[in-house]
Amino acid sequence: MTGMTTTGIKTVLHPVTDLEKAKPVYTALLGAEPTADSPYYVGYDVAGQHIGLVPGGGPQGLKAPLAYWHVADIDAKLAELSAAGATVTEPAHEVGPGRRVASVTDSDGNVLGILQDS
Numbered sequence: 001m002t003g004m005t006t007t008g009i010k011t012v013l014h015p016v017t018d019l020e021k022a023k024p025v026y027t028a029l030l031g032a033e034p035t036a037d038s039p040y041y042v043g044y045d046v047a048g049q050h051i052g053l054v055p056g057g058g059p060q061g062l063k064a065p066l067a068y069w070h071v072a073d074i075d076a077k078l079a080e081l082s083a084a085g086a087t088v089t090e091p092a093h094e095v096g097p098g099r100r101v102a103s104v105t106d107s108d109g110n111v112l113g114i115l116q117d118s
Helices: 020-028 076-082
Strands: 004-017 036-038 043-045 049-053 064-069 087-096 099-105 111-117
Touching: 004 020, 004 087, 004 111, 020 043, 020 049, 036 064, 064 076, 076 087, 076 099
Parallel strands: 004 049, 064 111
Antiparallel strands: 004 064, 036 043, 043 049, 087 099, 099 111
């Protein structure tokens, strides 16, 4: 074990079929208006967490909500997870200024998101 800890799950993406129908539900649930609102992504920042709505599962092809574990060094964490037996399903890549994401699958098929903000 390398000691590369996470800072917890702070981001969860939800695939939706219709953003316009989903937005009022999540706005009511979270008690806040979206902080990002576009045709390809709606995001909320509430209580130290980011909740995102991704139409059609987005480029990741999400079929279910995906939780992202925040880490300080995404490349080191991916190497550590791979060495432990996880399979990289989405290599690390930039999704916005200073933000990189990746995902792995564990031995039971669970998808784990990894996120690094610089």
